[in-house]
Amino acid sequence: MLDAFYSFKQNLILGAADSNMVPLIWVLALLLNNRHALKKAKEELATHVGKDRPVEESDIKNLVYLQAIIKETLRLYPPSPILALRAAMEECTLSNGYHVTPGTRLLLNAWQIQHDERVWTDPDEFKPERFLTTHKDLDLRGQNFELLPFGAGRRACSGVSLALQVIHLSMASVLHCFDIDKTGDQPVDMTESASLANVKATPLKVLLQPCLSPEIYQL
Numbered sequence: 001m002l003d004a005f006y007s008f009k010q011n012l013i014l015g016a017a018d019s020n021m022v023p024l025i026w027v028l029a030l031l032l033n034n035r036h037a038l039k040k041a042k043e044e045l046a047t048h049v050g051k052d053r054p055v056e057e058s059d060i061k062n063l064v065y066l067q068a069i070i071k072e073t074l075r076l077y078p079p080s081p082i083l084a085l086r087a088a089m090e091e092c093t094l095s096n097g098y099h100v101t102p103g104t105r106l107l108l109n110a111w112q113i114q115h116d117e118r119v120w121t122d123p124d125e126f127k128p129e130r131f132l133t134t135h136k137d138l139d140l141r142g143q144n145f146e147l148l149p150f151g152a153g154r155r156a157c158s159g160v161s162l163a164l165q166v167i168h169l170s171m172a173s174v175l176h177c178f179d180i181d182k183t184g185d186q187p188v189d190m191t192e193s194a195s196l197a198n199v200k201a202t203p204l205k206v207l208l209q210p211c212l213s214p215e216i217y218q219l
């Protein structure tokens with residue numbers, strides 16, 4: 001069975017199944033289009049985990065480049081781009097002239113905030129390094145209003161810790177266990193779906209080639 005596993009590249013087609021799956025698909029798609037970042041992530045795993053054991057939860061704190069990749073992915077492709085369930089507490093007038101009275105129900109466009117060129121240099125570019133330099137102190141838990149993939153305040157995502165744990169560990173495991181590749185020469189299509197959940201519009205096709213010794217894959 002393992003021989004067969006090793007002798008073929010696995011051709012996987014990924015579509016979003018749940019909220020944790022959405023960012024994983026975007027991360028893989030971004031890495032396939034940005035090979036330098038993929039190489040750096042694999043080098044980081046080789047340095048901090050090595051090839052003789054699987055990734056463990058305790059490794060994640062050392063994988064700072066991978067953490068930056070996840071942040072940059074959630075910035076570019078927030079799975080919940082619109083934050084709802086808000087009402088204005090005070091009267092205010094926005095810079096575009098809209099007058100908002102107290103109690104007005106509000107929808108927040110987190111996607112737009114996370115692509116705002118007044119905050120982010122090259123806002124549409126995939127640059128994980130920004131989270132190790134210019135934006136290194138920004139977290140994902142609603143403390144910084146320029147980065148809101150899990151919302152903020154009382155109605156912020158109550159699953160944020162679980163979600164981050166699952167995303168980091170599963171992404172680290174995939175990149176550690178497999179060399180990944182595109183199925184063709186064209187860049188991966190990055191079209192976003194026009195809906196309340198920001199799902200990749202087309203399924204992601206990815207080739208997986210095991211790159212560790214067979215024992216690591218046995219449960």
Ligand code: HEM
Nearest residue numbers: 019020079080083084149150151152155156157158159163
């Ligand atoms: C990548 C994964 C996830 C993302 C991006 C995400 C994002 C969000 C966002 C943006 C909100 C609305 C926050 C706001 O309006 O300020 C939310 C709410 C919520 N999320 Fe998540 N979420 C994720 C995973 C999870 C998981 C794994 C759980 C549970 C195990 C969870 C449970 C909830 C709950 C219960 C709320 C409603 C909180 C409330 O209204 O008081 N989420 N999530």
